Amino acid sequence: MTKIAAHDLALLDPVQMAEADRLTIAGGMAGIALMERAATAVAGTIRRSFPKARRIAVLAGPGNNGGDAWAAARLLSEAGCEPTVYSFVAPDMLRGDAALAAAGYGGPWQALEAFVPEAGFDLVVDGLFGAGLARPVEGEAARAIAAVKGAKTPVVAIDLPSGISGASGEPLGTVLRADLTVTFFRRKPGHLLEPGRSACGRVIVADIGISDSVLEAISPQVFANAPGLFRNPATSPRDAGHKYDRGHAVVFSGGMARTGAARLAAMAALRGGAGLVTVYAPGSALMAHAAHLTAIMLERCNDAADFDALLCDARTNAFVLGPGFGIGEDARRYASAVLAAGRRLVLDADGITSFQDEPETLFAAAKAATSDDGAPLVLTPHAGEFKRLFPDLAGDATLSKLERTRSAARRAGAVVVLKGRDTVIAAPDGRAAINSNGTPWLATAGSGDVLSGIVAAQLAQGAPSFEAACAGVWMHGRAAEHFGSGLIAEDLAPMLPQVHTELAALPSS
Ligand SMILES: NC(=O)C1=CN([C@@H]2O[C@H](COP(=O)(O)OP(=O)(O)OC[C@H]3O[C@@H](n4cnc5c(N)ncnc54)[C@H](O)[C@@H]3O)[C@@H](O)[C@H]2O)[C@@H](O)CC1
Numbered sequence: 001m002t003k004i005a006a007h008d009l010a011l012l013d014p015v016q017m018a019e020a021d022r023l024t025i026a027g028g029m030a031g032i033a034l035m036e037r038a039a040t041a042v043a044g045t046i047r048r049s050f051p052k053a054r055r056i057a058v059l060a061g062p063g064n065n066g067g068d069a070w071a072a073a074r075l076l077s078e079a080g081c082e083p084t085v086y087s088f089v090a091p092d093m094l095r096g097d098a099a100l101a102a103a104g105y106g107g108p109w110q111a112l113e114a115f116v117p118e119a120g121f122d123l124v125v126d127g128l129f130g131a132g133l134a135r136p137v138e139g140e141a142a143r144a145i146a147a148v149k150g151a152k153t154p155v156v157a158i159d160l161p162s163g164i165s166g167a168s169g170e171p172l173g174t175v176l177r178a179d180l181t182v183t184f185f186r187r188k189p190g191h192l193l194e195p196g197r198s199a200c201g202r203v204i205v206a207d208i209g210i211s212d213s214v215l216e217a218i219s220p221q222v223f224a225n226a227p228g229l230f231r232n233p234a235t236s237p238r239d240a241g242h243k244y245d246r247g248h249a250v251v252f253s254g255g256m257a258r259t260g261a262a263r264l265a266a267m268a269a270l271r272g273g274a275g276l277v278t279v280y281a282p283g284s285a286l287m288a289h290a291a292h293l294t295a296i297m298l299e300r301c302n303d304a305a306d307f308d309a310l311l312c313d314a315r316t317n318a319f320v321l322g323p324g325f326g327i328g329e330d331a332r333r334y335a336s337a338v339l340a341a342g343r344r345l346v347l348d349a350d351g352i353t354s355f356q357d358e359p360e361t362l363f364a365a366a367k368a369a370t371s372d373d374g375a376p377l378v379l380t381p382h383a384g385e386f387k388r389l390f391p392d393l394a395g396d397a398t399l400s401k402l403e404r405t406r407s408a409a410r411r412a413g414a415v416v417v418l419k420g421r422d423t424v425i426a427a428p429d430g431r432a433a434i435n436s437n438g439t440p441w442l443a444t445a446g447s448g449d450v451l452s453g454i455v456a457a458q459l460a461q462g463a464p465s466f467e468a469a470c471a472g473v474w475m476h477g478r479a480a481e482h483f484g485s486g487l488i489a490e491d492l493a494p495m496l497p498q499v500h501t502e503l504a505a506l507p508s509s
């Protein structure tokens, strides 16, 4: 990935954001100037997005999130609105920049206890808690949030909806649901991870004068998943290219009654950009495949002897094992052999479950096969499959989805794609990406088989595993967006040409 793209897509946790703040202040900008810019962004967004809002309730917390709220109230008042601040603490309890911001506001304010949203407000501004949320929201703040929910008045959150952790997207006590969230400099993981993402509504990132150069010192490792993270265009063939330039992907098939999943993955691999795709199937499944496959090739693979012979073709470089394959010794043997032969492997579904009693065998094989090119193994579990390989991480309620996936990748020596509405992709070296495209229609039978095929296509074309996984997840989500409602798994691969066209049109990075 390029530095510029990575910087644009960086997500900062509250500690890193505080560091960005500190470096900016150390560079000569006063803290109150940063707060003023944050408030200007909030007030400006409100004026643009809710131009008819006159009577505005501004909920202000005890820290700098509250400071932003007091300063925004002043700006809204200057713009002709009628704000009333409802403060969580008496203003003389505020400290630092927040105290300065409150002192600069000359309009009406009351204690938070007095807040009754039914009193005809057009809009509520949530400046209770942001990056500094440190414990569950309870008591008076929780009452105010519940009252906002009941009133159905539009809500604009400052930085984060109160009750959502910026680091994890997890709720801490009562959570406010916003229609729009204005955050500063860069998004935070909590804006993309559920349930945070749903609580934010639309997210606007405002420039408050923090220079991108602070990111050099912070060196972010977590990113929003988007084309800047992977080779761009990921899949456009060279004009004078040969099909072998784009690699040869292989999909292992299950037996006679379970061949569809392998075909879904194989077609996705071909449409995903692999030059050639072959299905390796047991003899019992050959007829079923032969009746369906055209551009995709077919080989008999009944046992280890067949497989060893097939592996002699050094051009097969990316394998998919798992969809419809069946759980057991064959899966373990083939997966280990693929890795030992220096090929790259997407392990999904039954392939993952096959290692539930001996995950260390898989992890050792992945680590032994790791080279300068990075991890050779990509695991694509949903939450249930993740739990089979990493039961302790799955059961640790103190870990966020992001932390769980990063720990799993480090332990396995593999790129881990933990699927869901907020799919997290993590590499053993600590890099991680959070995906946010796609539609709810992706929760359909066979959707994961397609994803494994698209990822294998990127591996076959030579993308490093982390980039291949990021690209595959993004393309999969984008294909669903192009199709729209009524999607089933078969509809995804036919949408991939549009996704390739879109990627190819982006400026190369
Ligand atoms: N870091 C930056 O670069 C900038 C930060 N700004 C604002 O500053 C905010 C962060 O400010 P702070 O670090 O002061 O944090 P917050 O204002 O989010 O909250 C911290 C305060 O809330 C209290 N608190 C935390 N959880 C509570 C709970 N559940 N119930 C009751 N009290 C609770 C803490 O004791 C502390 O007093 C950001 O969200 C943003 O709005 C902006 O002013 C612009 C620049």
Ligand SMILES: [K+]
Residues within 6 Å of the ligand: 065, 126, 127, 128, 129, 130, 157, 158, 159, 160, 161, 162
């Ligand atoms: K807030």
